[in-house]
Amino acid sequence: MTLTADEIAHLEALPEAAHEVEAEVLCELEAGHPGPHLALGQGFQPDGEIWIRWTSAAGLRELTATLGQCDAERPAEEELCELPAHHPGRHSFDLEEGRGRTPTAQWQAQIEAALARIENDQPR
Numbered sequence: 001m002t003l004t005a006d007e008i009a010h011l012e013a014l015p016e017a018a019h020e021v022e023a024e025v026l027c028e029l030e031a032g033h034p035g036p037h038l039a040l041g042q043g044f045q046p047d048g049e050i051w052i053r054w055t056s057a058a059g060l061r062e063l064t065a066t067l068g069q070c071d072a073e074r075p076a077e078e079e080l081c082e083l084p085a086h087h088p089g090r091h092s093f094d095l096e097e098g099r100g101r102t103p104t105a106q107w108q109a110q111i112e113a114a115l116a117r118i119e120n121d122q123p124r
């Protein structure tokens, strides 16, 4: 589905938005799942997520606040499912691959600063 300019502006304006919003949104659930499609719209501080839910027929289309996190965890690897609670289909760690997201410039700077700190802390 394609976001409108208003929806993109809304997602970009969230506090400390975590990633760049792309107009073309792809469903993150297992192919062939029942119910509406679902994709992460934005992560923001403190601890919030906006999910996009839609159906291909002209019915449902909404941006919805955090739905609760799925608490499934891949054994041994401590990899958490990234989908909301009660999602249909398989967990995100069982799907082919997660969708890559581009962090916003603000987050990118924070990530780089954190990595630089780790490097400086290494004993020589």
Ligand SMILES: [Zn+2]
Pocket: 027, 028, 029, 030, 033, 036, 037, 038
């Ligand atoms: Zn879907």
Ligand SMILES: [Zn+2]
Pocket: 070, 071, 072, 081, 082, 083, 087, 090, 091, 092
């Ligand atoms: Zn899950």
